[in-house]
Amino acid sequence: MPDPIVVLDRNNIIVSCNDLFRHLYEVLPEQDIAGQALEKLIQSLWQRHPEEGGGEHYEKAIRPILQDDKRFAGVAYEVPLPKNRWVRIVEQRSREGLRTCVHFDITRYNRERQALELAESQARAQEARFRAVIERSPVGMSIASDDGTILEANEAYGRFLGYAPRELIGKKLWDFMEPEEWNSARAVMAELVTGKILSLERETRFLHQDGTLRWALQSAVHFTDGGSNGEVISQLQDLTARKHAESERDTLLSDLAYRAAHDGLTGLPNRTAFEDALNSAMKAAQASNRPHALCYLDLDGFKGVNDAAGHVAGDQVLRMVAATLKQHIRPMDFLARLGGDEFGLILYEADLDSGISCVSALIKAVSTTNFVWNDRNFVLGLSVGITKVTSQDLSIDRLLRRADEACYRAKRAGRNLAVVA
Missing domain, CATH: 3.30.70.270 (Reverse transcriptase/Diguanylate cyclase domain)
Incomplete structure (x- = not known):
């Protein structure tokens, strides 16, 4: 994986991790962190930076975020790190209870995107490796043509929509969106393909195969090989649980306000x-x-x-x-x-x-x-x-x-x- 990754057990204890993960959290080469709680690792990192608030800042601002992760299991979330860095954590859970967590360093997002644009000429040579990363990613990912026709989709993308990946091939990206999203989806995709925007990130409503409404954070970039055609790489991060929680909270607050008056x-x-x-x-x-x-x-x-x-x-x-x-x-x-x-x-x-x-x-x-x-x-x-x-x-x-x-x-x-x- 080209990103920091860690495997946790049911109790949030680190089972294994790669070197990128160790580097991201400033773990010394001789330090063994297997068996340590992820929260403890993040806490110790903050304690080593008292100039930014240290442990006190961790208790006030960081621990609540990690506690939210326990309540909304599986929902992608973001955690601030010292030196004005942020990571977005996306996880996938196995039947055995293990949690494979990818820690995307979104601080570097813009630089990485620029590097990808410079490396477009090399993208075709790396296609096999790139597609393998997509297939194994816990985040829903798809590749579509410039007109929005889905060419490939990974398991996570199909699972989010309730279809097998092969059932998505040949459909348009917006075919699975809530009808009110169709026009805006076509318009923003055209801007992406024509270069008016370099990337997009927006919350979008989708319809699951069972008819239920799903929310996702949709991200996309457009790649070309210098010719007339290109490909749109899309990601879907499931926001449904968070949206339901926010809706229930808003309903409760509205009800309480009504009762109070x-x-x-x-x-x-x-x-x-x-x-x-x-x-x-x-x-x-x-x-x-x-x-x-x-x-x-x-x-x-x-x-x-x-x-x-x-x-x-x-x-x-x-x-x-x-x-x-x-x-x-x-x-x-x-x-x-x-x-x-x-x-x-x-x-x-x-x-x-x-x-x-x-x-x-x-x-x-x-x-x-x-x-x-x-x-x-x-x-x-x-x-x-x-x-x-x-x-x-x-x-x-x-x-x-x-x-x-x-x-x-x-x-x-x-x-x-x-x-x-």
Whole structure:
């Protein structure tokens, strides 16, 4: 192999390695590293370079990368080394549990590419050796003609796509890509063949034979022998496991963000989200000098639902009330559940007259609706306190207290009505 290579057992212990690997990690000729953990070897290398952070930098920045490798077994990953060097590690696992790891020194990538361009005239003489390297590489590799027709592919390339290598011969490189990738794949391949770009490296979506979507880091270079035709050498490094992990992480973060801002019972925004929206409304009022209306809504008679039918019935009735309120406000307005049977409502760019009109419609909608649960009808009322949100308001707490006090006066005045603060 023209690259550093090491064989590890199941426990990440070095079984054997070549001289290039020893040189890459600054192993002395007399030093025997068989039986040593790969992590320990990398740690000792960093400890010999205290001017770059040494062992402390290893613990903070390098060890987590190696730990990620254990979680996403088989996924290519990159490790920084002292003297501003990087290696990309690609591994292949045998049935016996051994891991053959190729450590590509990607620091030298550009120089090696330039050397390959200078050596194009010698490429044909080395073709047999070159193809042997491709066939044995743990990375998916293929050779295609200038028009993208696959001429050769190794086992790893076929395994990534779910085909035997011979089944890929004669197909186009983009035939196995997700359809949305076809046009961009053709365009970038044309730029590579015509010399507009010297190499490409991009993340691309492929379709496995079983129909599942796969992600790969696709790298390619173009070689010619000086004639009119050339060959495109492509590599595929499987990113599917990493992409799935990132997708699951993003979904989880999105779900957590939603839960943090919404009431779990009604699906409405919660008090925290409401206060954020009210703060934004205050700033908007100060910027535009246009008032908004803040409404504090409290159900009348809701305690009777829980007393008569239990909290399960109460929860269902709250959901129905929330749906009823949403049906009678504008899409631009902000409705939230503040807790218990209390709701908050921001009517954007609304004066008190239009606010009272909207609230009257809400009171009518709630008080004239029969909320049915298990063949039992419940009739509720709605008391509302209203206050303006103007450019002079400086405190969320003061605004909410003002609206809450007005709501309390509405209840004392007979319930099922609105009172302006």
